[in-house]
Amino acid sequence: MRRLLLLGALAASIAVPAAAQPLDPPSAIAVHVRDGLLDTTDLSWLKGAFSRATTAEKADWIAALRWADACSAAREREVRAELRAMGVESVALPHAGDNDDRCFTFGVFALRARAFADWASFDAAARAARTRWEIFAHGVRLGAESVPFEPGWVNGNAEAMKLLRAVVREQAYRRAFSWRMPGQGPVQTDPEWALLEAYISVAVGREDHRNTEMLKALIAEKGWPSIPRVGAPASNAAWLLAQHADLDPAFQLKVLRLMEPLSARGEVSRSDYAYLYDRTMLKLSGKQRYATQAHCEGGKRLPQLLEKHDAVDARRAWAGLGPLAEYLASLDASFGPCPAN
Structure with missing residues (x-):
């Protein structure tokens, strides 16, 4: 599994003795956590990453790096244990990622900080990127919450409607990644894009986590949303949510096993099954079937x-x-x- 390895990647010049770390964040990070989410409106928790940081800020940064590395190691053990319980000994698992938002968000922004020479330039780029992201995200929320979304073919199927609605926001957020392409979004400098990409990544990660938990609950209650039960568009929406549950490989494997017999009977899309098979098995065995x-x-x-x-x-x-x-x-x-x- 590819771990963040932030100690090596971000602080190679600092000798940090190995030590077992609790998963609760150090105080310098904990004060920026709101409802389990690491605050991205105030990135001062990154000050210690820069050369002109105070002694206290550097000490806080080293503690944060240790904690982030421990998060990745703990997640790796957790994922491997989940897969082992399902009868799978993964030989690939290039990454599972941190499904704890605090660790995930820390890693996303910490890696981008490496591109900046000092805190002032980083903070300026972050403020510009955050303004653009907040305007976009507000528009997405307004659209998702105020525009009626009641396609007639759903025929009052609440499960189908729930799945289709879940896809709307995550797809809108993902489209923002295309802003870097010419003519696809607002023009920004390379530093601004690095930070804008970080805000997009965190928003997408949070949406994926929310959708994964929703899908888990739905499956536990009713099984996989098949075409006969919810219709082809909603069944495809469920697949898309599972396809994007990359931080939970064991869940993706569970979905794959649920879809396999349904695909043989034509009750789910075979192409959906093929894409999920390849995406999942590349993480577990390093090989795919359908190219x-x-x-x-x-x-x-x-x-x-x-x-x-x-x-x-x-x-x-x-x-x-x-x-x-x-x-x-x-x-x-x-x-x-x-x-x-």
Whole structure:
């Protein structure tokens, strides 16, 4: 599992003796926690990361780094234990992330702080980025809460409506990541974008966590939202929420097992099942089956490691997916060709 390893990444020049750390944050972080969430309107808890920090601020920073590293280690143990209880010994698990918002948010902003020479430049960029993000987020909230969303085909199915509503905000937040592309959003400097991306990441992470907990409760009560029960759009919405539950690999595996027999009967989308299979199994075994996940290698877009290289197009056809060559070409068309190096 890829851990934050903030001690090494952010404080390589500071010798910090290893020590067991409680998961409760140190006082310098705890005072910025509101209702279990680390406050992002006041980032003064990051001052110790910069060279002109006071002795006390640097000491607080070292304590925070220890705590953040302990968070990652504890989450790794937790995820592996959950998977082991499901009969899976993960050999890949490149990351599970911190599903504790305090640890997650700390890591997101701490990594961005490395790009700034001093607190003043960081704080100025953060203020500019936060203003833009808050305006956007307020607009999303207004739209989600005030615009009627009652598609007639739902036919009063409360479960379907709940799933569809859950997707609206997380998709709106995710669209903000495209602002960096030309013509897609407000122009910002590189430093501002680094911080704006941090605010987007935290908002998306919080929305994903909220949706994951909602989906867990729904499944515990009624089972997986199949097409016969909630309709194809709402069933697809449930899949999308599970697809984005990356901080909870054990839950993704549980969903995959629920969807498998349903996919054989046509009660869930086979393409949804294929995408979740690949996303989940790449984390657990390091291999995928349907070649839905690609990366750049040697200047070319290629599928990540496959369970089997033969008959991949046949497996994709079963899932309702087009030939692999066409899929890779479509990714190049959408995101641009891979860099030559």
